[in-house]
């Protein structure tokens with residue numbers, strides 16, 4: 110049961126990374142690619158109807174962590190106090206930028222929110238990566254399971270590497286999404302950007318894999334090499350496939366495989382302690398008790414399936430026409 | 443206990459009260475939007491659809507700010523209230539996660555369809571998305587209130603060997619009568635506020651002699667729904683809520699009513715200022731025996747006063763008392779006001795009664811005040827407990843977070859919310875002054 114609950118948590122987080130990842134990526138690329146005001150509005154319209162639903166995944170993942178592993182939730186969130194609060198402000202800034210930009214047809218107003226959107230998205234991708242890096246590496250915990258380190262200790266070289274990798278991977282993801290939904294890759298400039306970015310991601314991928322093996326020696330077998338192998342194949346598909354939808358799918362698989370690898374690395378801990386081997390909060394000692402785990406896992410899994418069905422159906426009906434044909438009645442536009 | 447507790451509390455109160463302003467708007471407007479969309483689609487009434495689209499824009503602004511201000515709340519349980527989360531997370535986390543999975547997805551997916559889909563999806567699916575929006579917003583309200591109701595009156599739990607509170611039955615937690623009546627009352631309060639907003643905007647159009655077709659629609663629907671909601675807020679929901687509090691949280695009840703001494707045939711204080719030092723109300727106006735009747739259905743019943751409980755179990759009396767009286771006082775006024783307006787409407791005099799339209803327009807903010815006051819009475823009255831009878835607020839904050847950090851983040855939130863609030867008002871007022879777009883059917 111505990112393993113099932115852990116898997117469910119990983120699924121929610123993975124869904125968040127894949128789905129909100131592309132709109133974060135679009136944000137990180139926002140000032141680099143679309144040049145004119147109109148192009149920027151179009152680019153925003155491609156994510157307009159979806160970003161909020163995507164962001165709910167992090168709320169849901171937070172809820173699942175809270176309900177199933179309350180102690181890990183408490184330790185991680187209070188431990189990462191400042192970075193998380195700042196992350197929240199970034200999320201708020203991003204949401205405001207997306208929703209408020211379209212309300213005035215004024216260049217200054219647009220520029221202001223464009224920069225806000227790009228800056229908040231970029232920093233969020235970094236913050237998420239650094240947080241994930243710290244979770245994989247482990248954080249110093251006391252005997253009650255509370256965080257004992259300092260803010261500076263969260264900015265270790267490994268976490269920063271993961272942060273950069275996350276930024277690169279999400280930016281690539283956003284580009285493949287934008288290329289699929291709009292004409293953004295039509296220029297040479299954009300093509301070149303994509304190639305450089307791809308090479309950077311490949312390099313960061315190699316570096317991160319090597320570093321992960323050093324900071325956190327693997328604990329369980331096959332998933333650990335299968336997931337990175339799958340990620341590698343997906344990464345090459347992103348670069349060389351012809352079909353744009355396929356590229357976006359491959360980029361999604363790439364991120365999902367990375368998340369699986371991360372989850373498999375820390376299992377059976379939800380929050381490993383640093384240095385490695387000094388214990389941490391396992392899926393048993395952080396858990397919500399028998400009934401809580403059982404009821405939660407079942408009810409949340411059912412909810413997940415329901416969301417997946419109507420989410421896909423409505424996304425399909427919304428995607429039928431090209432995004433640029435129809436502006437929203439309010440919001441980004 | 444740790445030194446950050448004061449700023450933790452200020453931060454929570456600030457952020458949750460700010461957030462709550464926007465769910466009031468979404469939960470209150472959603473039914474009107476659904477009604478206009480469905481009736482407009484069925485009757486091919488272009489102006490009904492235009493009304494829905496107009497209210498939809500205001501809804502979307504409320505939603506956007508509701509979302510950005512709601513996310514910090516969920517995370518605050520972990521960041522600021524870690525000890526509470528460890529102890530009670532097994533229960534509290536459940537309805538919160540259910541809210542995210544079952545309600546927020548629903549709401550945001552269909553809001554995307556509603557805002558962007560007008561020309562992309564079929565008319566039926568479009569109408570369905572409006573109904574889904576209503577369901578979704580009311581469902582989020584339910585889960586969050588169920589969370590709060592459990593903290594007010596814990597049920598369906600047991601203590602684990604390590605001293606933590608673990609959930610024993612999810613069904614008991616979600617279906618407790620306390621949660622039911624609290625939810626019914628909260629939804630009524632939101633609906634009342636939505637109705638007053640709709641009626642207020644309508645009055646503004648009529649007074650300004652512009653968009654008069656819409657003005658009349660809005661005033662008509664707003665006044666009728668507002669009247670019904672203001673009655674339901676008093677009875678049964680307000681009354682039942684008070685009854686649950688009397689039975690489960692008698693100290694809070696005594697503080698809300700300003701009853702210092704246990705007495706038979708307790709009077710209902712209409713006004714009066716609590717003096718906690720001498721344990722009495724200053725300059726009170728009483729209705730004799732009424733309180734005993736309201737609480738127990740018997741004019742001679744004995745009502746326990748604050749003196750029956752040790753002082754360290756008293757909530758802050760003044761705040762609880764005033765907040766409660768503001769809510770009840772405003773609630774009575776709303777019923778009177780909406781009653782008179784309904785009477786004028788039935789006599790076909792309302793649209794020309796400019797004095798009444800002025801009152802309706804200026805009344806718009808007051809249901810918001812009543813709602814916030816109700817929450818203050820309910821949450822402050824719960825003190826010193828965070829989980830009633832089980833866990834004290836003073837033992838709930840994050841042990842590793844220090845006051846310097848929480849003061850910093852509280853100031854940050856105050857700044858961000860100030861900007862957000864100003865932008866929100868600006869954009870809503872702008873939408874109202876642009877108004878709905880009249881169409882010829």
Ligand code: HDD
Pocket residue numbers: 594624625627628629630631632634635675676679680681683684685687769770771772773774776809810812813814815816817818819820821823
């Ligand atoms: C426009 C809004 C509004 C109006 C007119 C009223 N209320 Fe209310 N009331 C609320 C909005 C509200 C609320 C904000 O929704 C609260 C906060 C917590 C809750 O359950 O609902 C609340 C709480 C609340 C509580 C405390 C529940 C608790 O502590 O858990 C009681 C006893 C009442 N109400 C009773 C009444 C009565 C007798 C009213 C008669 C006039 C009344 N309310 C009008």
Ligand code: HEM
Pocket residue numbers: 450451452454455458459460462523586587589590593814817818821822825828835
């Ligand atoms: C599910 C919903 C809610 C939960 C779980 C919740 C939980 C809490 C918590 C954890 C605290 C901190 C303890 C304290 O400071 O005393 C608190 C305090 C408070 N809450 Fe709530 N709350 C909820 C809804 C609301 C709403 C909607 C409002 C008002 C709009 C509100 C108003 C307050 C206020 C004013 C305080 C400060 C009380 C004090 O410090 O004395 N709460 N609540």
Ligand code: HEM
Pocket residue numbers: 161164165168458461462464465468469504505506507508509510511512513514515516538546547549550578579580582583584586587628
């Ligand atoms: C009684 C008090 C509350 C009610 C009725 C309520 C209701 C709602 C509703 C209807 C929404 C949907 C968006 C909107 O309409 O603005 C929302 C958003 C949100 N609320 Fe609250 N809320 C309350 C208090 C809280 C508290 C205490 C929390 C913290 C746990 C919270 C967390 C959230 C979150 C995370 C969102 C964003 C959801 C999204 O992305 O769609 N809310 N709330």
